[in-house]
Amino acid sequence: xxxxxxxxxxxxxxxxxxxxxxxxxxxxxxxxxxxxxxxxxxxxxxxxxxxxxxxxxxxxxxxxxxxxxxxxxxxxxxxxxxxxxxxxxxxxxxxxxxxxxxxxxxxxxxxxxxxxxxxxxxxxxxxxxxxxxxxxxxxxxxxxxxxxxxxxxxxxxxxxxxxxxxxxxxxxxxxxxxxxxxxxxxxxxxxxxxxxxxxxxxxxxxxxxxxxxxxxxxxxxxxxxxxxxxxxxxxxxxxxxxxxxxxxxxxxxxxxxxxxxxxxxxxxxxxxxxxxxxxxxxxxxxxxxxxxxxxxxxxxxxxxxxxxxxxxxxxxxxxxxxxxxxxxxxxxxxxxxxxxxxxxxxxxxxxxxxxxxxxxxxxxxxxxxxxxxxxxxxxxxxxxxxxxxxxxxxxxxxxxxxxxxxxxxxxxxxxxxxxxxxxxxxxxxxxxxxxxxxxxxxxxxxxxxxxxxxxxxxxxxxxxxxxxxxxxxxxxxxxxxxxxxxxxxxxxxxxxxxxxxxxxxxxxxxxxxxxxxxxxxxxxxxxxxxxxxxxxxxxxxxxxxxxxxxxxxxxxxxxxxxxxxxxxxxxxxxxxxxxxxxxxxxxxxxxxxxxxxxxxxxxxxxxxxxxxxxxxxxxxxxxxxxxxxxxxxxxxxxxxxxxxxxxxxxxxxxxxxxxxxxxxxxxxxxxxxxxxxxxxxxxxxxxxxxxxxxxxxxxxxxxxxxxxxxxxxxxxxxxxxxxxxxxxxxxxxxxxxxxxxxxxxxxxxxxxxxxxxxxxxxxxxxxxxxxxxxxxxxxxxxxxxxxxxxxxxxxxxxxxx
Numbered sequence: 004x005x006x007x008x009x010x011x012x013x014x015x016x017x018x019x020x021x022x023x024x025x026x027x028x029x030x031x032x033x034x035x036x037x038x039x040x041x042x043x044x045x046x047x048x049x050x051x052x053x054x055x056x057x058x059x060x061x062x063x064x065x066x067x068x069x070x071x072x073x074x075x076x077x078x079x080x081x082x083x084x085x086x087x088x089x090x091x092x093x094x095x096x097x098x099x100x101x102x103x104x105x106x107x108x109x110x111x112x113x114x115x116x117x118x119x120x121x122x123x124x125x126x127x128x129x130x131x132x133x134x135x136x137x138x139x140x141x142x143x144x145x146x147x148x149x150x151x152x153x154x155x156x157x158x159x160x161x162x163x164x165x166x167x168x169x170x171x172x173x174x175x176x177x178x179x180x181x182x183x184x185x186x187x188x189x190x191x192x193x194x195x196x197x198x199x200x201x202x203x204x205x206x207x208x209x210x211x212x213x214x215x216x217x218x219x220x221x222x223x224x225x226x227x228x229x230x231x232x233x234x235x236x237x238x239x240x241x242x243x244x245x246x247x248x249x250x251x252x253x254x255x256x257x258x259x260x261x262x263x264x265x266x267x268x269x270x271x272x273x274x275x276x277x278x279x280x281x282x283x284x285x286x287x288x289x290x291x292x293x294x295x296x297x298x299x300x301x302x303x304x305x306x307x308x309x310x311x312x313x314x315x316x317x318x319x320x321x322x323x324x325x326x327x328x329x330x331x332x333x334x335x336x337x338x339x340x341x342x343x344x345x346x347x348x349x350x351x352x353x354x355x356x357x358x359x360x361x362x363x364x365x366x367x368x369x370x371x372x373x374x375x376x377x378x379x380x381x382x383x384x385x386x387x388x389x390x391x392x393x394x395x396x397x398x399x400x401x402x403x404x405x406x407x408x409x410x411x412x413x414x415x416x417x418x419x420x421x422x423x424x425x426x427x428x429x430x431x432x433x434x435x436x437x438x439x440x441x442x443x444x445x446x447x448x449x450x451x452x453x454x455x456x457x458x459x460x461x462x463x464x465x466x467x468x469x470x471x472x473x474x475x476x477x478x479x480x481x482x483x484x485x486x487x488x489x490x491x492x493x494x495x496x497x498x499x500x501x502x503x504x505x506x507x508x509x510x511x512x513x514x515x516x517x518x519x520x521x522x523x524x525x526x527x528x529x530x531x532x533x534x535x536x537x538x539x540x541x542x543x544x545x546x547x548x549x550x551x552x553x554x555x556x557x558x559x560x561x562x563x564x565x566x567x568x569x570x571x572x573x574x575x576x577x578x579x580x581x582x583x584x585x586x587x588x589x590x591x592x593x594x595x596x597x598x599x600x601x602x603x604x605x606x607x608x609x610x611x612x613x614x615x616x617x618x619x620x621x622x623x624x625x626x627x628x629x630x631x632x633x634x635x636x637x638x639x640x641x642x643x644x645x646x647x648x649x650x651x652x653x654x655x656x657x658x659x660x661x662x663x664x665x666x667x668x669x670x671x672x673x674x675x676x677x678x679x680x681x682x683x684x685x686x687x688x689x690x691x692x693x694x695x696x697x698x699x700x701x702x703x704x705x706x707x708x709x710x711x712x713x714x715x716x717x718x719x720x721x722x723x724x725x726x727x728x729x730x731x732x733x734x735x736x737x738x739x740x741x742x743x744x745x746x747x748x749x750x751x752x753x754x755x756x757x758x759x760x761x762x763x764x765x766x767x768x769x770x771x772x773x774x775x776x777x778x779x780x781x782x783x784x785x786x787x788x789x790x791x792x793x794x795x796x797x798x799x800x801x802x803x804x
Contacts, residue, residue: 050203052088066165069130198245232268239264353490360483481656510557586684606633665719674719745791
């Protein structure tokens with residue numbers, strides 16, 4: 004039952020109390036409440052107002068203000084900031100046409116136009132038209148030439164274009180959502196706006212070095228390092244073009260910036276130093292090629308300063324920009340964000356489910372407390388029933404129960420205790436006072452024996468019900484454990500290796516193999532998975548014949564297919580398969596079996612199988628006795644073990660569940676030994692779990708024999724069994740020998756010593772020959788007659804080259 008929530012009286016928070024101020028007091032605004040985006044936009048608007056072209060034209064601020072006004076009416080104050088920027092360059096008198104154009108644009112968007120219906124094309128026309136009309140009006144009152152009209156038309160065209168460009172760049176700065184990837188158009192538009200902002204700095208020099216050139220070089224290197232050669236060249240050309248147009252310098256600067264950005268992107272694999280060196284080398288090559296050493300278009304000192312700033316920039320800043328500049332990385336980060344949320348949601352759901360099953364298991368354990376054979380209340384109830392049935396109409400009732408209650412009660416209690424101890428009741432067992440006083444002693448004896456038998460049966464079935472509840476509790480605990488492990492696996496962080504994907508693409512292309520898509524992922528535990536999508540080969544095994552070897556060569560590790568068959572993709576003609584790292588070790592298990600003389604079925608059952616996560620299991624079970632009954636016990640044990648281990652149950656939960664099932668499966672005694680070995684094919688270790696089984700042996704490559712023993716009882720005898728493992732390290736060429744007790748007991752005098760001697764002397768490394776040899780020698784001790792069920796399992800472990 005859920006706890007009742009505690010309801011506390013409402014208390015005002017600190018923020019609410021602070022907001023209640025006395026009338027007349029001035030409320031100060033903290034620095035943290037300043038909108039950083041607004042401050043940034045004012046700075047950009049001011050610099051764009053200053054940005055010039057053709058040594059005298061400043062249309063960029065008007066275009067930027069138009070794009071902002073089309074988005075929201077709250078950016079009206081930026082018009083004043085833009086006008087101030089224009090005034091600092093043009094002077095007050097020459098800035099009046101620009102000011103009137105800004106005012107007209109503000110009024111149109113503020114009071115006339117519907118922003119929801121005003122698309123960017125219409126906004127561009129409004130900005131360009133407002134400037135064209137206001138400037139034409141001013142020209143009509145002053146003297147002008149045809150050239151002036153051409154310049155005005157040119158500026159209007161620039162405004163029209165820059166409004167479009169700003170519409171791509173502004174959302175990146177204003178959107179509250181965490182953008183993970185930008186389109187190529189957005190990257191170029193941001194580069195253009197950045198170049199225009201830098202040109203708004205104009206001729207600012209620090210120790211004779213142009214601040215605009217330094218920042219331009221830094222931006223080119225930064226984009227090239229994150230986006231590669233294509234982005235570096237595009238941004239370089241853009242910055243060079245704006246620089247050339249705003250300063251009136253030779254167009255050669257465009258080529259220098261573009262070529263230097265290209266080399267900076269090419270050498271980005273070397274690191275930050277490589278990108279900076281690539282830009283420096285591009286500048287040096289083109290400068291020398293064009294005119295030797297006579298004129299330097301970009302000073303090497305400016306490149307050096309930008310180089311130092313780039314090296315000093317934290318990697319966290321650069322990695323944030325990489326999401327925007329590198330398209331593939333951005334896509335992966337975008338997908339990763341979605342997958343992270345889904346993984347966390349799935350993890351929480353599975354965790355809740357595991358907790359629920361765990362609580363259910365605890366509930367079953369609480370209601371399954373074992374009771375004593377007979378409690379005092381049960382004995383009193385039995386005596387009361389006997390008195391009601393036999394003594395109710397008896398003439399001696401007053402004498403027995405009223406006058407001698409304690410003596411009569413103790414006599415019946417002694418009779419019950421005697422039945423409980425010996426299982427029967429004779430006349431001589433009745434206490435002497437009862438024999439003398441009771442006139443219906445025979446009826447009392449029959450009734451008390453009958454009621455005791457009924458109560459005993461009732462108690463037995465109650466005990467069975469309690470054990471069934473315990474079994475359900477253990478099952479629920481096992482399910483909770485499996486779900487919890489699944490939640491942990493789901494929550495594992497996965498990293499995508501883009502560089503390795505590119506290497507695999509190149510290797511497959513060189514081999515003449517075409518693929519549709521490759522995805523390389525690494526889990527937290529270092530589990531490498533490569534998913535390859537390709538055209539169907541219609542079961543011609545191209546995957547194994549060609550793809551696996553080529554991809555293994557590119558990765559530098561031995562890979563195998565995760566599943567034997569490829570997965571067909573629905574809706575198109577293609578298939579996919581997953582490659583994983585091959586196990587470090589491989590195994591091979593062989594067996595030799597002999598059935599006891601005269602029986603049709605063996606009481607021994609065994610299995611060997613590969614489990615998930617690089618685990619390999621061998622198991623041998625020996626049922627009680629021989630024949631059909633023993634076969635039923637051992638085969639049930641092995642069948643349940645196989646299913647539960649395949650389903651992912653922990654070994655301890657699986658064995659305890661099997662133990663409970665054997666105890667509840669039949670009214671007869673039913674138990675079996677279990678000899679299980681779990682081999683980790685990655686680490687090369689073997690975990691021996693022995694429950695009531697014979698010793699196991701490891702024959703090392705150097706001939707040494709290690710014996711693994713245990714002294715536990717078989718499963719199905721005790722309700723609560725302890726599962727303990729014995730971990731052993733394995734080496735290349737080791738042999739693991741597992742035998743049933745019939746093999747050991749075939750030589751009563753020597754026990755397991757004869758088997759150890761045989762393993763030391765055998766020269767064979769073939770597991771089947773060794774298994775046959777052990778069985779053949781065991782039969783020799785019994786004149787080739789199997790006096791018990793005989794089973795031998797030999798597992799060879801070797802390191803895969």
